[in-house]
Amino acid sequence: MRYKAIVTGGAGFIGSHLVDRLVSQDFEVMVIDNLSTGLQENLNKEAKFLNKDLRDNDIEAIIESYSPEYIFHLAAQIDVRKSLKDPIWDENINIEGTLNLLNAASNAKVKKLIFSSTGGAIYGEARNAKEDRLPCPLSPYGVAKLACEHYLRVYSQWKDLSFTVLRYGNVYGPRQDPFGEAGVIAIFSRQLILGQKPVLYGYGRMIRDYVYVADVVEANIRALERGNGEIYNIGAGKATSVNDIFGLLRNISGNNIEPELKEAREGETLEVWLNSQKAFRELGWKPEVSLEDGLKRTYNWFKEHNSYGTK
Ligand SMILES: NC(=O)c1ccc[n+]([C@@H]2O[C@H](COP(=O)([O-])OP(=O)(O)OC[C@H]3O[C@@H](n4cnc5c(N)ncnc54)[C@H](O)[C@@H]3O)[C@@H](O)[C@H]2O)c1
Numbered sequence: 022m023r024y025k026a027i028v029t030g031g032a033g034f035i036g037s038h039l040v041d042r043l044v045s046q047d048f049e050v051m052v053i054d055n056l057s058t059g060l061q062e063n064l065n066k067e068a069k070f071l072n073k074d075l076r077d078n079d080i081e082a083i084i085e086s087y088s089p090e091y092i093f094h095l096a097a098q099i100d101v102r103k104s105l106k107d108p109i110w111d112e113n114i115n116i117e118g119t120l121n122l123l124n125a126a127s128n129a130k131v132k133k134l135i136f137s138s139t140g141g142a143i144y145g146e147a148r149n150a151k152e153d154r155l156p157c158p159l160s161p162y163g164v165a166k167l168a169c170e171h172y173l174r175v176y177s178q179w180k181d182l183s184f185t186v187l188r189y190g191n192v193y194g195p196r197q198d199p200f201g202e203a204g205v206i207a208i209f210s211r212q213l214i215l216g217q218k219p220v221l222y223g224y225g226r227m228i229r230d231y232v233y234v235a236d237v238v239e240a241n242i243r244a245l246e247r248g249n250g251e252i253y254n255i256g257a258g259k260a261t262s263v264n265d266i267f268g269l270l271r272n273i274s275g276n277n278i279e280p281e282l283k284e285a286r287e288g289e290t291l292e293v294w295l296n297s298q299k300a301f302r303e304l305g306w307k308p309e310v311s312l313e314d315g316l317k318r319t320y321n322w323f324k325e326h327n328s329y330g331t332k
Pocket of ligand 1: 030032036096114
């Protein structure tokens with residue numbers, strides 16, 4: 022049987038890689054994306070594309086008539102700093118957009134909805150965080166993602182909607198926006214290629230858990246059949262500083278630019294990294310791409326696509 026899947030946010034960074042993988046596995050795929058940060062050039066030609074906002078009134082009718090078995094929900098505004106400047110705008114996209122989708126998914130009786138959540142912005146300051154740690158988001162973006170996780174639990178009890186939540190670390194790889202505020206690896210790669218001076222906030226001491234995009238796609242695929250009603254961290258389980266990232270990328274580039282060091286910005290977590298043992302035990306998932314290898318792949322991709330991005 023050929024399964025149908027909808028990928029919301031399928032023109033974006035992670036979503037477009039997931040669409041490529043689903044198409045390669047012979048899924049029939051429909052992308053719903055309003056191209057607010059996603060790009061037309063990321064779209065897989067084999068997938069059907071609907072340029073639509075998740076909050077639109079006809080989403081329910083569209084999903085019901087397409088009748089997918091699976092929905093991967095990645096569409097979101099992902100800018101933590103914008104969420105601090107305008108929490109209502111963030112809530113409107115990330116919560117109301119998700120609720121519109123959950124109503125549609127429940128009515129269409131999908132087999133499962135797989136939700137892209139965040140490990141980086143839900144726990145607050147946390148070392149080796151496990152899923153049962155009490156969440157303490159430090160930004161409206163994190164609060165909204167956590168709220169969506171709770172809505173999913175409620176919809177599963179109330180409307181029988183099956184779901185799996187994946188809480189990612191800092192995802193990186195080809196097609197990440199090098200003009201965004203979050204993807205330091207994309208941002209530094211572009212700047213090193215152009216010979217520009219990168220700024221390292223938090224004096225480069227901020228600690229994150231970096232996970233390569235192909236590994237995140239694999240976690241989504243594994244969640245198709247397993248992990249019903251569960252939440253999983255999807256990270257490398259390693260504490261890596263921005264200074265480490267910059268040093269490794271600078272070596273790969275062969276450049277010797279000195280970065281500018283600045284204090285941490287508002288709302289940014291100083292240290293967060295994840296324990297992903299539950300995903301290993303229950304989904305059989307572990308990261309396969311080492312940081313060194315992932316950084317090389319990403320840097321080389323940006324070198325070959327030097328005009329890529331939203332600007
Ligand atoms: N990149 C990371 O490190 C990371 C970490 C944790 C969680 N996530 C989550 O993964 C998902 C994908 O993130 P990404 O890095 O690929 O970001 P992205 O900005 O590249 O992708 C998001 C996509 O959603 C689309 N979109 C936004 N609002 C929409 C709306 N109202 N209706 C329809 N489409 C809309 C955008 O156009 C874009 O294509 C997001 O839910 C994000 O919160 C990402």
